[in-house]
Amino acid sequence: MxxxxxxxxxxxxxxxxxxxxxxxxxxxxxxxxxxxxxxxxxxxxxxxxxxxxxxxxxxxxxxxxxxxxxxxxxxxxxxxxxxxxxxxxxxxxxxxxxxxxxNQVRPIPFASVDAVLCAAWGEQWKHRFLQFDETPVAAASNAQVYKAQLTDQRWVAVKILNPDIRALYAQDMLLYRILARLIGLFIHQVDFVAAxxxxxxxxxxELDFIQEARNIADFQKLKHIAGIRSLTLIPEHSNAAVITTEWIEGQPLLEFLKNAERKTQIDTLALLQNSYVQQVIRFGKFQGDPHPGNYLIDSDHNLVIVDFGHMGVLSERERLNYVKIILAVIDGNVRAFKESLTDGGFTDLADDFFSEKLLQLLQSVASKPVEDIEFQEVERLLREILHCIRQRRARVPAHYLVTGRVFITLAGLFKLFNVTPEQIDIRKVLLS
Ligand SMILES: Nc1ncnc2c1ncn2[C@@H]1O[C@H](COP(=O)(O)OP(=O)(O)O)[C@@H](O)[C@H]1O
Ligand SMILES: [Mg+2]
Structure with missing residues (x-):
């Protein structure tokens, strides 16, 4: 049948x-x-x-x-x-x-959101709140966020899953699969089916709000460095289509940095960097969506990460792999660097995987003290690594894709404010 x-x-x-x-x-x-x-x-x-x-x-x-x-x-x-x-x-x-x-998403009408809330909590859903502002504070493709006040006076952010995305999900899934196969017939350089x-x-x-709520709670349990404030989930007002968290009165990171003094810019970016290093190499668990809109700065200059749709989880072996990579880069040891990549799951690294140009760039970057390294050099290095990967059609292990994205985005922020990344103190991060 x-x-x-x-x-x-x-x-x-x-x-x-x-x-x-x-x-x-x-x-x-x-x-x-x-x-x-x-x-x-x-x-x-x-x-x-x-x-x-x-x-x-x-x-x-x-x-x-x-x-x-x-x-x-x-x-x-x-x-x-x-x-x-x-x-x-x-x-x-x-x-x-x-x-x-x-940033180019059209908000959906409140009537659709109302339908989701009715389905989740019944027609009387408004009784949970003293106030509910029907104009969203943010609209993304998968969800919209509203500001509201609970009957116990607490201000909260209510994130609601976009109902259309669920409805079209089954159709789109099939369309992507067919298109990937069709394109694969003509373009052989990229494995679209795997992608x-x-x-x-x-x-x-990302559409699994139960998991996202779990991520928020998990992240709060970790012992973060000073300056990182975690988000509090309000579980009794969260479910498969709604996530309610305490409202953070804060400024978006970019806006804050644009108006901040030089020293505050440097300190804030260092805080962000050190937090990610801690998340990756100490916890093996990290927020995996480094979009700048996901960071707010509260009035005490704490950094609050608000979006946990993606949480990278590393195995113990993968986590230690990042320690090795960082040590190899600090030492400028190309051989150790290559070995740690193989260790990290690059199964098809041929002997000639590293182009001459890449080796030169690596050596040049590694031979300098960190404060003398220019962004253009790091960028050229990353571009060349990516070029080698595309050229050799190497399959990048999934965990590198996520951490790579995090660190490339962070590097972009440092570049935007012309701040040099801090030298990573591995011992401090691992033993703190
Ligand atoms: N707890 C909160 N307090 C204040 N603003 C929030 C809160 N949660 C989310 N926001 C705002 O809503 C925006 C979108 O929320 P986010 O969780 O990042 O959703 P998405 O997964 O759709 O990107 C954030 O960039 C932030 O500006
Ligand atoms: Mg977000």
Missing amino acids: TRILAPLLAVRLLWQGRTRFFRALTVFIRIGMSYRKARRNHATPAHADFPDDRHTLHRRNADRLSHLFQDNGGTWIKAGQFLSARPDLLPMEYIDALQPLQ VNVFLTTLER
Whole structure:
């Protein structure tokens, strides 16, 4: 019976999602054709300047892709954000174009939110609150956040799962799988089927509010460094579609840093860095979504992390691997660095995996005291590592993708405020 039903269900889902499917297909065909044409032109001497054209072409195609994700909305915005965190798969032009997607979400009407709250707590849900501001303080693709006051006077943030994203999830899942297979027939450089599988696992985790609530509670139990304030979950007002936490009266990190004195900027960024180092190498458990909107600064200058949709969890072996990597980089020991990558799960690191250029860059960075290292050098180094990964089609172990994203984003913040990262004191972090 299921043998007959499954294909029928698939056809029905595909039919329901046909607009998004054909829109996506058209964009992918146009992108594919443009590269094909460029390659053909490149073969003729008149277009010997293809490398420069390639940047323009990547940029144009990245814009096309970004518009597609915006037009399709819902989980597609998430897909764009996911791809923007995969510089191991896509050229930098795509990463830059897809990153702003996070802030371009249209809020959903309160009537839909009301329906979710009615389903969760019944028609009388408003009795739980003295006040509930129906204008969201934030709208993301998967959820909206509201400010409210409980009957016991406490101010809270109420995060509500976007009902549309759940409804379209089954359709989108199928569309992504089919598209990945179709694209895979023409593009062999990137394993889109594997990427889609990782994406769908991540998405499912993010839509699981029970898990997110658990993450908030777990994170609060850890003994953080001074200056990190954890978020308090209010479990009696949280469920599979709603997460309620204490309201944090604070400024978003970027706004705070823009108006802060130099010393406060340096101290705050160092606090953020040291907290992540502690989370990764001491706890083996870290907040895995380093979007700057996820950090608030309260009136005592404490840093509060508010979003726990992603929590990276490392095995003991993986956690120790980061200690080894940091020690190798501090020592400037290229061999130990390479060994620790293999240790960390890079199974297909060929002998010639590190290009000459990469070795030179590594040695040059490692030979300097940390305060003399310039961002451009670190950036060139990271780019070259990613280039080698893409070129050799090495499969990056999943935990590196998450920590990589965290540390690349943090490096971006340091760069924005022209602050040099602190030298990491491994002993202090491990023994504190
Ligand atoms: N407890 C809170 N107190 C104050 N503001 C909050 C709180 N939780 C979330 N916010 C605000 O809502 C925004 C979105 O919340 P977040 O949990 O990051 O949702 P999303 O998973 O949709 O990104 C945050 O960037 C922050 O500005
Ligand atoms: Mg967030």
